Every structure is written in structure tokens, then in C-alpha cells.
Amino acid sequence: MDSEDENVEEVVEGPLDEDDQLHGFCTVTYSSSDRFEGHFTHGEKNGKGKFFFFDGSALEGFYVDDALQGQGVYTYEDGAVLHGTYVDGELNGPAQEYNAEGRLAFKGQYKDNNRCGECWIYYPDGGCVFGEVNEDSEMTGESIAYIYPDGHTALYGSFVDCDIIEARHATLIASESGRPHFKITPNSPVYSYDKSTSTGITAHALLPDPYENQRVFVAVSRIKGAGEGLFAKTDAVTDTVMAFYNGVRITHSEVDSRDWALNGNTISLDKDTVIDVPQPFDNTKRYCASLGHKANHSFIPNCKYDAFVHPRFGPIKCVRTLRTVQKDEELTVSYGYDHKTPGNTGPEAPDWYKRELEEFQQSQASPGNL
Secondary structure: OOOHHHOOEEEEEOOEOOOOOEOEEEEEEEOOOOEEEEEEEOOEEEEEEEEEOOOOOEEEEEEEOOEEEEEEEEEOOOOOEEEEEEEOOEEEEEEEEEOOOOOEEEEEEEEOOEEEEEEEEEOOOOOEEEEEOOOOOOOOEEEEEEEOOOOOEEEEEEEEOOEEEEEEEEEEEEOOOOOEEEEEOOOOOEEOOOOOOOOOOOOOOOOOOOOHHHOEEEEEOOOOOOOEEEEEOOOEOOOOEEEEEOOEEEOHHHHHOOOHHHOOOEEEOOOOOEEEOOOOOOOOOOOOOOOHHHOEEOOOOOEEEEEEEEOOOEEEEEEEEOOOEOOOOEEEEOOOOOOOOHHHOOOOOOHHHHHHHHHHHHHHHOHHHO
């Protein structure tokens, strides 16, 4: 992080002592375009100071005899922040990292600028990975755990760089010392990283997700003509992840080129990829590894689709509550079809959606809703 040793001082601004050494608050610009602003004592950094690096990152802290000591704050070029403990200019000790949105992304130890020992890696969706990193600072080993957003449902076993190789359902139990302990569920099936492709949805289509299985079930929808729907097994507060939306990964052009009848279980993952649950996997007797595709549409939904990094399926979508939901309540989402199409021809959507939209707009315009 501190590249001063490879730089040459080019521009110096600030007071000098009788030996023409920096003394007081000074600004030093180096040949690499790195810049340091801070206090000097007879040519050495002493006191508060901050490096501004050429790539847009920065390092701020307290210097003693030209080296950063104690607590320091490193700001990455994307706005993420690391709060760490420095000894002689290097990270040594506890540290926490936050992403650009201010969410905790890492908690653990550093030694000589490298992660070491037991660490936590947090995902923006609420899940996290815990374990002891290897000599390359990777979350690789036989006693690693992925912990779901509820903070106690886990998959515990062998991982390579945060990816599951072989893990079993477990429960996180905090010990008296505060160190996490995992109790493996008896007779738990084995889970492995199993990211879908354009032709394969999963190797174990009938293996339910242990977190999702605690929270939702599929039954006949209460929405007229909707077929099956997704329901809450238990009460849930706002912002709770309830279900996951895995499927085969196809392109937007594939979706756009085919009939609406084939797109009943598609959802955009990103600008390149659409997740699809095609027949016969829309039948829970053929596929129940994830159930998010069973949530029906509503113009007043109680849930939303959200991005999720799943330990088994990789980057997918999840169904997350928008408000408190009650046990046995049907979970609904807005399908988000584009209502603004050229020529005012109505939304680019299947016929059933257009009919529901018209009925909804009429109900909202009725005298009782004005």
C-alpha cells in the first residue's frame, strides 16, 4: 500500500529545518504521482499523515519515526475501506473491511499485510464464510463454513477459496469463548458447489436447500388461475431472504427470440444472463433444489427479487421480503415487465399480465381508491 520506497521525491511543499529537512506540516509528491500530506519531524514522518496513491486509493494514520503505527484506514479506489492495525508500516493485527456501500465485508487478522488465522468474509446479501485461511490467505480447508443470512443455518466442511467441495448441513453455536462452533445435523446429505450451465440445472435436482426448506413451501395459489404458489412456513420480518431462484443460464437473445409461453419461469440475472426453470423442472417432483420461481406476480407484492451469492448455485436471485409476512401467507413479487414500449402498444409482457395490469389500473381508478 505504501509505495514510497519505489518513488523519488519530486515536489516538496512545506517548512524545512536548519538542515533543509522537512519539519512541520508538508506535502510531498513522488515520481509515481503518489502524494503524502502530513507532519514531519526533521525529515521523518511523525504524527498524522495521509498517502494519496495514483490509482485513487489512500492510506491514513499516525506515523512514528517514518512508519505507520497503530490504527490506520486504507480506502480503496472503489470506495471500500479497511480499518486495520499497523506495525512498522505493515498490517499486523485485527482488521475490518467495508464495501463501498458501508457493509461489513471482512473481519479477521492480518500478518505482514496478508490475511491469517480465523476470518469472516461477508457477502452483501447477508451470507458469510467463516474459517481459517491458508498460507495464501484463501478460505481453503477442511473446517470452513458458509453461514446463511439467518446467522445460524450453515454448510460446514471442505472449501477451496470460498467454494464448497463437500459440506453438510450444520447449525452455528457460539461457544463460551465466543469462538464459533458448528453442530452437524445427523444424516445430513452432502452439498457441493454446483453452478448451473445452459443445459444443466443441477446434479441433484431433488436435494432441497436447508435454509429455504425452513422458510417456504409450495401449494395451490390463492391467486385465480395462477396454479401453484410460494408460501411462508413461518413468520418473517422485513428484509428476510425466503427462497432462492436457480435455473439454467441462457442469454437474453434466446429469451427474446422465443414465444412467451416458454418464458414463464425466466428472470434476468445481469446484462448477459437469464435464469430459466424450463419444463419439466417447473414440477416440484422433478426439481425442488430451489423454489423461488414458484412466487407469483402481484402489483402490490410482499417480496422482491434480489441478487444472491449462493454457496451451492453461485450468483443467482433470491426472494426477499418487503414487509413483515405471516406464516402461511402467500409470497408474491413484481415480475417487472417493461410498461414503457415504443408506440404506446402497452407493456412488453404476456397476455395474462396485460389483463391483470388493466384490471389493477381500473381498480386503482375506482372512486373508492381516489
